[in-house]
Amino acid sequence: MGIVADDGITFGKGIEITSPAGGKIGKNSDDEYTVVKRNGEVADEIEISKVSTSGNKGGGSSGSSSNSYTVGGAPIKPIPRPGILPTAKTFDDVHSINHWAKANVDYVLEKGLMKGVSENMFDPEGNVTRAMLVTVLYRNEGEPAVNRSISFGDIDMGAYYANAVSWAKQNGIVVGITENEFAPDESITREQIAAIMYRYAIYKGMEAVTLEENLHFEDSDKISEYAVSAMNWAVGSGLMKGKSESALKPQDLATRAECAVILHRFVETNK
Template sequence: SSNGVGTYNRSLDMSVSFKDGDGQPYSFSTKLYAEVVEKGYALAADPASKDLGKLKEGYSEKEAKEKEVTVSIQNKGASSVRMDGVKGNDHFTVTAVGDDYETLKNGEKASYKIVPKQGLAVGTYTDTITFLTRENTNATFKATVVIEKKLDPLTVEPNPLDFGVAEEGYAALTQKTVTVKNNTDYAIRLNQPTSYSYEISLLSQTSLPAGSSATFTIRPRTGLPANLYDGVVEVYGSSNDNTLAAKLNVKFSVNRPAGPSTFSDVAAGSTFAADIAYVSQKGLMSGKGGGLFKPQESITRGQLVTILYRLEGQPAVSGAGFPDVAAGSYCEKAVKWAAANGITAGGKDGLFRPNDSITREQLATFLYRYNNYKGYVVAKQADLSAFSDSGSVASYAKDALSWANGTGLVNGTSDGRLNPSGGATRGQAAAILHRFCVSIGR
C-alpha cells in the first residue's frame, strides 16, 4: 500500500515437502501483476512537444501535410473521461483520428493529427494546444513551425542601395558591391546589367550553377546634373527559355550649389540661357571674363576635351601628348587623358590642333567616344540618309553622328542638313552637353 503510481510485476514462489520428510520437495511459482493509477482524472500527451520544422512562404496544402505530427492523448487516471475539443490552436489545424467526443477508460488513447494552417505569414509560430475533457481535466502539446520568406529565383543583396546626396561637380563616389544569388536548383545564365545613371562593373561570372552567386560593383556616374536618381537596375537571367529578373533599387540625389549662374550677355529666357546656366553651375564651362559667356564664339577642340575631362572628374593622367599641345597649357592634361582613353587620336599628321574651331562631326565623335569609354548604352542610331548632305559626313564620324542625331544631341539645321563640317558655338556646345548629361541621367 505504500507504493506510488506505477506498474508492478512480482512472483510468488512456494516450496512444500511431505511431513516427516517422506518423498521429494515440491516447488511452484505464481506471477502477480498490479497497476496503480492516479487518483481521479489524469491525461498525458505523447509527444508533449514537437518542432515541425520550416515551410516556405506561400506553401501548399501538400507541403503543410508533409509536416503532420500525430499526438496520442492517454487516460492515466482511475476514472473515465470524455474528450471535448481543443483550444490554443491558433496556427495549427487539429483533427481527431476517431470520434471528437471519444470516451477514454483508464489506459485508453485518442489520436490527433496536427498540421500548420494555410496562409501563415513569414515568422515563427509556437502554440500550446490544450486537449479538453468534460470532466475539466486536460493535456497540453506544444507545436512550433517556422515560415521562411520565399526567395525569388534570382535575388540581389544588399537591396536597396542609397548613395546619399552630393552637389553638382562631385568627385567619383565609392563603389558598393552587389551579390546576385541563384536560389533555384538549376543553372542560370546572367546578362550584364546596365544603367544610364550608374557605373556598373562586369559581373564576376555570368554562368551561375544552382545555389551559387556572382558579384558586381555599382556607383553613380560622375557628372550627373541636379536631380533625384531614384530608380531600378534590373539584372536578367535565363534558363531553358525562361527569363528571370531581379530588381535592385538605387537612390542618389544631386543638388545644385547656390550662387549666381547668369552672364550679362545671356538674357534670361534666351535660346541657350538654361543650357549655359547648367554647364556653368556644373563647372564644365566658365565665362570669358568681365561677366561674359560669349555664347556666339566658336568653341575649340582643346576646350571641348577640357570640358569632358572636367565631366570625368579630372583624374590623374600619364602618357604622351601631342607636339602641338604645350606643356603646362590649360588643356595639356585633358588632351593626354583623351588620347589615353581613345577619345581622340589626333590628326593624320600626328597633331591635335587644340586651337582649331571644333566641327559638328568632331564634337559628336568626341562625345560618342566618351560615351563608349564610360560604358554607357549605345542606342537610337539614326538613319542619316534623310539629310541632304549625309554623303559629306567623314567616314570616322558616321557612327558618331548617327548616334548623336538619334539621341537628340545634334539635330539637323532648318534647311534639312546635318552640316557636319560646320562649326559649333559655345552656346551650341552648352546645349549639346546639357542634353548629353540629362540623357545619361535618364
C-alpha cells in the same frame, strides 16, 4: 558655413582650406566664399581636412560647422541645398536677352563644365576649340590623375589642357587630326564634336551603336567618312539635331551655345 577651432588655436591671417574630396573654394565679386565639391554640388557644410599654419597659432584644425567665419577677412556665405549652384551668375549676352540656350548655359555653369569668357559675357555665338571640349569632358570625369606622356607633338605640356588631352588620348576619346597632331587651338566642327562625344560614350560604357539610319538630311553626304557612325548615333540619341529640318551642317564650326546644349543633353541622359 564656417570653421571651428580646437581649444588653444587662434586663427589669424592667411587661412587656407583644403577639401579632402578635391572640392574647390571660390570667391565671387562680393568677397563671399562658396565651397564646391568635386561632383559639382555646393556644400552648406564641409569637413575641413587642413587649415594652414600661416599666420595662425597652434597649427591646424579639422571639423565642420554651420557657424560663420571669414577667410582672409571675407565672409563665407552658406548656400542652401539642393546642391546645385543657383544661377547667381548672369551674362549680358545670355540672360539679359533671354538667349535660346539660356537653360543649357545655366546648366553647364552650375555643373562647372563651362565658364564665361569674362565677368559678364558668356559669348554663346563664339567658337569652341578642340582643347576646350576635351577639358570639359575631363572636368566631367572629376579630373582624374593621368600619365602626362602623349604622342601629339603640338601639345604644350604647361597649358591648361595638357592633362585633359593626355587623359582623352590614353582612353581613346581623341585620335588627333593626324597621327602626331591634335590641333588644340583649332575651332571644332559639329562632326568633330559628334566623333569625340561618340568615343566618350563608349569610354563610359554606354550603348553607342545604332543600326537605324538617322541621317535623313540633304547634306548628309557632307559628313566626313570617319564621323558618319558618330553623327548617326548623335542624331539618333537626340544629342544633336539639324540646323534646320533639312540641313545638318556637319562642317560648320560649333558655337559655345551649341556645345552647352550637347553637354546638357549628354549628362542628363546618361546620369
